Amino acid sequence: MNNLKEYREKKNLPQEKVAKLAGISIRVYQRYEQNEREPKISTAQQIAIALGIGAENVHKLFPLL
Numbered sequence: 586m587n588n589l590k591e592y593r594e595k596k597n598l599p600q601e602k603v604a605k606l607a608g609i610s611i612r613v614y615q616r617y618e619q620n621e622r623e624p625k626i627s628t629a630q631q632i633a634i635a636l637g638i639g640a641e642n643v644h645k646l647f648p649l650l
Contacts, residue, residue: 592646
């Protein structure tokens with residue numbers, strides 16, 4: 586399990602909700618979660634905020650950024 590999915594499941598949030606809060610499509614979010622794509626840093630920060638971990642902790646979700 587990757588960090589993105591792990592954090593989302595800990596928060597009991599569906600993918601659709603995280604995608605909407607981050608301002609991206611559900612399909613794009615799914616590609617990030619499945620490690621098919623890497624987000625831009627600004628998108629990664631929005632996802633971190635949507636998951637409630639703060640933009641400064643984006644490296645916890647996407648270690649390669």
